[in-house]
Amino acid sequence: MGKDSRRLYGRALSVLAGGVNSSVRAEPSPYPFFVEKGDGGEIVDVDGNRYTDYVMGYGPLLLGHDLPERVAGAVQSEVARGPMYGAPTEVEVELAEFVAEHVGSVETLRFVNSGTEATVSAVRLARGVTGRDKVVVMQGGYHGAQESTLVEGDAESPEPSTKGVPSSFARETLPVPFNDEGTVERVFEEHGDEIACVLVEPVLGNNGVVHPVEGYHETLRSLCDEHGALLVFDEVITGFRVGGLGCAQSVVGVEPDLTTFGKIVGGGFPVGAIGGSAELVESFTPSGDVFQAGTFSGHPVTMSAGLETLRYAKDEDVYSHVNSLADELRAGMTDVLEDYAPEYTVVGVDSVFKTVFTRETPESLEGACVSGCEQRADCPRYGTCPKDAGDIDDAETERWKRLYWNGMLDEGVFLTPNGFESQFVCYAHDDEDIDETVAAYERVVSSV
Structure with a gap:
């Protein structure tokens, strides 16, 4: 300094x-x-x-x-065509096809502009398709600056972790300790028919780097299946970094219902994405009735940077x-x-x-x-x-x-x-x- x-x-x-x-x-x-x-x-x-x-x-x-020449060239070419259009472009389709080809749980995506926006939209989607309001999160986990997850405490007494978040939001969030199967099982016993989703990083990446103990994600998968909730993997940090092109879910061996992406999938430009089965993700408007939209979503420069970054990662080992x-x-x-x-x-x-x-x-x-x-x-x-x-x-x-x-x-x-x-x-x-x-x-x- x-x-x-x-x-x-x-x-x-x-x-x-x-x-x-x-x-x-x-x-x-x-x-x-x-x-x-x-x-x-x-x-x-x-x-x-x-x-x-x-x-x-x-x-x-x-x-x-220093972006490799082919990545920098793709970005520069896209910028030369124009900054953005408010209409679809081919490159956003190509990036979606690449992600869907390599991430086993993903058939369909919706691109947004940040990891926070991705997790906000995933939670809204889970609530919309299940008709439920409560969300299970890991204590100390971070899913962006959104009201549903800026919550501390435990499932018995959740409280906002910052001023500006209404207590009514916190009451719909159920924080549990990561790697504690007994606690999450008890939470599902009490609230199972109210839980829309479990939102969890496959590996805690924003509070140390904490691996799941053997069987933990399998327990989450089983509880969600049993109670009709969705399992949402937040791969904003781990996506296309842990587990390579298959992401961390390919390493832990558990397939989520929805996955949120950010960071690498945009090649260093602002980005987020929600991916999952076509049946679930098509519940977003206009094909479904869960509203989601954004002026800069699928921005062509970001899409080009992300696509060429991932292609380069694949081709150059x-x-x-x-x-x-x-x-x-x-x-x-x-x-x-x-x-x-x-x-x-x-x-x-x-x-x-x-x-x-x-x-x-x-x-x-x-x-x-x-x-x-x-x-x-x-x-x-x-x-x-x-x-x-x-x-x-x-x-x-x-x-x-x-x-x-x-x-x-x-x-x-x-x-x-x-x-x-x-x-x-x-x-x-x-x-x-x-x-x-x-x-x-x-x-x-x-x-x-």
Whole structure:
């Protein structure tokens, strides 16, 4: 950080709420750095400082900041034709066909403009087709800035998690702990005929990176089937990053009724989507009676960027590259923790990673997961690794934020600025980036 970032933040405070357009961007204190440009797997701030970037726009940039020529060309060609039309274009059909071809649960889609809009629309659709109002969500899960999920507490006493959300909205939301089969079973016993859907990330991605324990999603699938509710997978973070083109649902082995997408499916441009069976998704207007519309939905520039990004990922074996680098990174981080902080837990899957500053050390680390927590019942960490958002909250999140994050930034490594949100490896990263990051990680962890 430097004087130019400080100057820009001063200007921003005069005209933007809190000086930013998304709350998390206000970090670090006392002022954030302002980015001038991206460069491959790095970003450069307005003061000329370079950082290895693992935020990747909070997930959308699978390929990194420099778009391959064919992707950039597709975007530029679309822009040259015109900004947008308020009428259908072929490219939105092509992107829908690509997603439907590769994601097993998806036959039909509706494109929108953000992950939040996707989950809002999915919840409305579930309520519309079931005629029910209640929604089961995971405590600490994040499904965008929507009234139905900005709720805290438990199923007995849900409350709004922010001012501006009416208590009447919260009463229709039933928060349960992730990976707790007993609690969700009891909630269905009490409210089964009132529940429209269960909204869940296949892997918690916005509150640590928490894998499902064996059988958890199968339990959700069974309960929804038994009680006539819909199972909705929020794959805004995991979609086209975990599980490759098949998304995380192909890894957990459970097929949802609806899936929400965002981030990568737009190739770095604003996007969201709801996908599922034709029978369900056709319930949106104009073919059905659940209203949904948007001026910028299916924006041709976004559709082109998303389509060419996914085609490139398929043709160039992008997933093997990013996943192997992330495995290498998580393994290196795990080795460092054995020496300096064996109580901490490395988590992640495919190209997603995080260190959670958990507080308990197993008696032995023999046979432990070597490249991120997998929720293996035979792992010595199984009793201490995070199982839900509450376990993440109980970690040393202030140490992570105040010491570790700033220490890594001083080393030239840009991470998401709290102990909750995920980090990402991109196609532009290489082995040298990983080696340098692990070395920086050791210097910082050994001192915090």
